Amino acid sequence: MKGYSDLSPSEARGLCRSNEWIKPTSGMASGYTQANLVVLRKELAFDFLLFCQRNPKPCPVLDVTDIGSPVPRMAAPDSDLRVDLPKYNVYEKGVLTKEVTDITSLWDENLVGFLLGCSFTFESALLKKNIPVRQIEEECNVPMYKTNMRCVKAGPFEGNMVVSMRPIPSSEVADAVQITSRFPAVHGAPVHIGHPEQIGIKDITQPHFGDPVTIKEGEVPVFWACGVTPQNIAMNMKPDLMITHSPGHMFITNWTDEEFEVL
Template sequence: MDVANMSPAEIRQLIRQNQLIRPTSGVANGFTQANLAILKKELAFEFLLFCQRNPKPCPILDVTEPGSAVPTLVAPNADLRTDLPKYRIYREGNLVDEVTDILKYWEDDMVAFLLGCSFTFEQALLKNKIPVRHIEENCNVPMYKTNIPCVKAGRFEGPMVVSMRPIPQKDVVRAVQVTSRFPAVHGAPVHIGTPAVIGIDDISKPDFGDPVPVRAGEVPVFWACGVTPQAIAMHVKPELMITHAPGHMFITDKRDEEFAVL
């Protein structure tokens, strides 16, 4: 299957039928991907406020009406209960299940948040001849908890999660320029270089995703990551929170360039 050039609707149909269960980097190229966080209505306002106060890790693309699984702004024919390759279920901050649909977990007072994903700007990096290591290695992007605190909102507080891509030294400035054009999907890096400065002791052991090699002449570059809500869930321990499995994103109908700035 040429998943790179399929339409979002075609990809979502394959996912719904459990025919595509894999990280979505490099899937439906040119279309914006999104992180997912689902909470009960009683926590939705506090989480919305948290996202507004932390736009780098949690840039909002869409929020559903309570009880609706349809993201009307970015994919009005989709169903967020079935259209991601893999979901994670957290209860009281503990990961209790990983599933390919959430039909049995869905409740009529749930609100779903779609947050921008850095997979969106990877095509822009590639077009600028900047390599993306996890695509080359056919694995998930490495993600790390940091010592960078998010701005507290209500009960929601905790550390930022970042994704890492090794960038050739000669391309670092260009990588910053390219990704800065996409503030709705994390934008410019939050850190460049020494991982220990942001609390990462061992870059070969990511908290989420897969490790990738950082080769001679390359610099580890870190972007804010939409997996941050999962770290927050572990910290805040809400009764129930549903997220995407790291790297297994929702494919919207929006093109990447719709979220770019000049």
């Protein structure tokens, strides 16, 4: 029987579609690129695309659907964004009103889906160099934090960056930076190393999204820009409707991680 890391993208999405997998996707379908999801009404689509263009570290755009279509033609033309993620967050006027496993009833001809790069993509490269990925070891969600790092405003979209954190042995931090810098389309190199208080994180044991993980003696918290940033932005700008992935519950594309590696 296949392990969850050995699944093909279509098999992984099939488990999500049937609600057999409703937990974080880190380590699932290993070697295939994962993506954050943002769904907005077409009236906001250009401003959001501009926001992403101005903030490529937290919001690297991988694919954008046609208006009204739930199919990301470049990332996975055999998929359906309404059902192929484990869980979704629904924000109405900036308030998280529900977490669901299917957004079919919410979808209409005015919606546009955006797929943004995800740092889960470079985790396989870290593991190949024997650099630990703690949330995979502990079978939980990656910890994510709101910061004081301001994004560049675009139209009504403004606010602060969210980061994900992975504890890295101090002797391997330089290697982790070098490895992840080869994946600029999926957040790339870290935005901050150590000293969480410098970026506005008061308590490293209490992430705003995801789960806390163990930081062992001799390890340094390393922070990468995170695609949950738009959810933080939504809480500020309060659009009538924004649908996103539930943090850590990503969309698995048909692309391989190697396609996004710059050597």
